[in-house]
Amino acid sequence: MINNQHIPIMTNEILSLINGLKNLSILDCTFGGGGHSKKFLENGHNVFAIDQDKNSLKIAKKLKNDYPNIFFYKSNFKNIDLLDLNIKKFDLIFLDLGFSSNQLESEEYGLSFKINSNLNMNYLGGGLNAYKIINYYDKDALQRVFKLYGEIHQAEKLANYIVNQRSLKKISTNFELIEVLRDSEVNFRSKKIHFATQAFQALRIEANNELENLLIFLEKVHDFLKFNSHLAIISFHSLEDRIVKNYFRENKIKKNKNLTDNKNWGFEILTKKPMVASQFEVLNNNRARSAKLRIGKFIN
Ligand SMILES: C[S@@+](CC[C@H](N)C(=O)[O-])C[C@H]1O[C@@H](n2cnc3c(N)ncnc32)[C@H](O)[C@@H]1O
Structure with a gap:
C-alpha cells in the first residue's frame, strides 16, 4: 500500500x-x-x-x-x-x-525528530546524508552548515561539541543526535518550536542541496x-x-x-x-x- x-x-x-x-x-x-x-x-x-x-x-x-x-x-x-x-x-x-x-513520516528518510531512525535526512538521492555530515565534516564545515542553513548563533560552539562527541562514539541515529544537541548547551533560541528544528533544517538543506x-x-x-x-x-x-x-x-x-x-x-x-x-x-x-x-x- x-x-x-x-x-x-x-x-x-x-x-x-x-x-x-x-x-x-x-x-x-x-x-x-x-x-x-x-x-x-x-x-x-x-x-x-x-x-x-x-x-x-x-x-x-x-x-x-x-x-x-x-x-x-x-x-x-x-x-x-x-x-x-x-x-x-x-x-x-x-x-x-x-x-x-x-516523507516526514518515513523511517527511511529520518527527517523527523519524533521517529528514531538512522541518521539520513536525504530524500532526493545523491551521496550525501546527515550521518556523513555529522561524523565526517570538519569543524569549519559543520559550523558553516549550522550558521548558514540553521541560522544558529552559537554554530561554532555546536560544531566544536559535535567534533568532540563523535571522537568518543559515532553519532548514528536521530535520537543520538538530539541528545548531543541537548547536551551541547547551545542556545537554540527556539521557544515556539522543538529545540532541534534549526539543526535538523540545516542538515536537511545540506544533505539535499536544497x-x-x-x-x-x-x-x-x-x-x-x-x-x-x-x-x-x-x-x-x-x-x-x-x-x-x-x-x-x-x-x-x-x-x-x-x-x-x-x-x-x-x-x-x-x-x-x-x-x-x-x-x-x-x-x-x-x-x-x-x-x-x-x-x-x-x-x-
Ligand atoms: C511539499 S512536497 C509536495 C507536495 C505536493 N504538492 C502534494 O500536494 O502532494 C515536496 C515534494 O517535492 C519533492 N522535491 C523537493 N525538492 C525536489 C527537487 N529538487 N527535485 C525533485 N523533487 C523535489 C520532494 O521529494 C517532495 O515529494
Whole structure:
C-alpha cells in the first residue's frame, strides 16, 4: 500500500490563477503525494509532474488510472532542461518546496525528530546524508552548515561539541543526535518550536542541496513559461523564500523596457508580500502555518 498522508497547501489560491480555464499544460515540479496535481487534473488540465521520490512515482502511476493526462518524470527539478517533456512551454509552473508529510513520516528518510531512525535526512538521492555530515565534516564545515542553513548563533560552539562527541562514539541515529544537541548547551533560541528544528533544517538543506537545486532551477525556468503564464512557488523557510523573492525582484518586468537590457522577458509580481494560508487552513493542517506563496506573471 502507498502511504499518502500529505494534505496539499493553499490549493484555492493556486487554482484561482487558472479559474475558468480548461485544458492548460501545467508543470508540477514537486508532485509529492500528488495533492495539487490531482486538483489540476480534476479541473480538466494536463499535468506534467516531476519528483525525485520513488513513492511519488507509485502515486502518479495510480493516479494515471483515473487521469490519463498525467505524465510523471522521476527527476530532480534542477534538471528540468534535460527531461524529455513533450510540451515546450507551460501555462503554469508550480513548486511546493521541501518534503511531504509522507516523507516526514518515513523511517527511511529520518527527517523527523519524533521517529528514531538512522541518521539520513536525504530524500532526493545523491551521496550525501546527515550521518556523513555529522561524523565526517570538519569543524569549519559543520559550523558553516549550522550558521548558514540553521541560522544558529552559537554554530561554532555546536560544531566544536559535535567534533568532540563523535571522537568518543559515532553519532548514528536521530535520537543520538538530539541528545548531543541537548547536551551541547547551545542556545537554540527556539521557544515556539522543538529545540532541534534549526539543526535538523540545516542538515536537511545540506544533505539535499536544497538551495542550490532551487537556484539552478530558477536560472532555467523562464525557457519553459508561455506568454502570460504563471510561476507559483510555495516555500517553508526564510532561506528559500528569500531566494524566490530576490528572483522575482531581479527579473521584474520594467515599465519602459531599457533598450540596453538584452533580456526580453520578465515577471509582473502578483504577490508584493507572500501569501500565507488562511487561519482555517492552518487549523486543519499545521504544516500550512509556515507556507509562503509567491507568484509571478510571465511577460515577454
Ligand atoms: C511539499 S512536497 C509536495 C507536495 C505536493 N504538492 C502534494 O500536494 O502532494 C515536496 C515534494 O517535492 C519533492 N522535491 C523537493 N525538492 C525536489 C527537487 N529538487 N527535485 C525533485 N523533487 C523535489 C520532494 O521529494 C517532495 O515529494
